[in-house]
Amino acid sequence: DGGITQSPKYLFRKEGQNVTLSCEQNLNHDAMYWYRQDPGQGLRLIYYSQIVNDFQKGDIAEGYSVSREKKESFPLTVTSAQKNPTAFYLCASRLAGDTGELFFGEGSRLTVL
Amino acid sequence: EDKVVQSPLSLVVHEGDTVTLNCSYEVTNFRSLLWYKQEKKAPTFLFMLTSSGIEKKSGRLSSILDKKELFSILNITATQTGDSAVYLCAVDTSGTYKYIFGTGTRLKVLA
Numbered sequence: 001d002g003g004i005t006q007s008p009k010y011l012f013r014k015e016g017q018n019v020t021l022s023c024e025q026n027l028n029h030d031a032m033y034w035y036r037q038d039p040g041q042g043l044r045l046i047y048y049s050q051i052v053n054d055f056q057k058g059d060i061a062e063g064y065s066v067s068r069e070k071k072e073s074f075p076l077t078v079t080s081a082q083k084n085p086t087a088f089y090l091c092a093s094r095l096a097g098d099t100g101e102l103f104f105g106e107g108s109r110l111t112v113l
Numbered sequence: 114e115d116k117v118v119q120s121p122l123s124l125v126v127h128e129g130d131t132v133t134l135n136c137s138y139e140v141t142n143f144r145s146l147l148w149y150k151q152e153k154k155a156p157t158f159l160f161m162l163t164s165s166g167i168e169k170k171s172g173r174l175s176s177i178l179d180k181k182e183l184f185s186i187l188n189i190t191a192t193q194t195g196d197s198a199v200y201l202c203a204v205d206t207s208g209t210y211k212y213i214f215g216t217g218t219r220l221k222v223l224a
Binding site for chain 2: 106
């Protein structure tokens with residue numbers, strides 16, 4: 001079955017630690033995205049990538065980093081510089097082209113202790 | 114600055130009621146508007162509306178796009194408890210591959 005796999009689903013982190021959230025897709029999609037969702041809020045864009053080895057900052061990129069070394073993978077690192085990292089993180093992807101729907105993973109919930 | 118605004122923020126109705134959710138937008142280079150339903154985790158796709166497809170319907174759900182007035186509505190008729198969710202509206206802007214999301218409308222349907 002094609003889809004987007006995010007791991008881990010739940011993650012606890014101590015303050016000052018970096019953590020990496022995994023996102024893998026087997027949909028052969030070109031573009032991949034990371035969104036952050038806080039309680040009662042919509043999705044805010046962290047980073048996105050249209051092609052391998054290229055990515056752009058979204059609206060809230062500070063304290064986060066990404067890489068896109070392979071088409072199917074787009075890991076997100078939450079660094080210690082992110083002041084309020086506790087949130088629900090969603091990875092998404094879509095095909096290149098004029099327009100199209102975003103497909104989402106199941107999400108990763110990060111809690112900083 | 115591009116923005117998408119949804120209203121109301123939350124809504125409580127009884128089973129069988131009809132609801133209308135609103136999404137207005139101000140963006141440069143509009144390409145499409147998408148509706149998603151989010152229950153627990155991943156948002157699930159409902160509709161995509163573009164200049165060539167301004168009305169969509171699937172069962173009890175329907176949506177229209179008004180490109181002149183820059184808004185869309187999502188209608189749900191004969192609501193059921195399973196419709197309880199957060200409904201998200203997103204706008205795709207051409208040339209950027211960016212999707213801008215609204216804050217969502219939280220719908221609760223009481224039995």
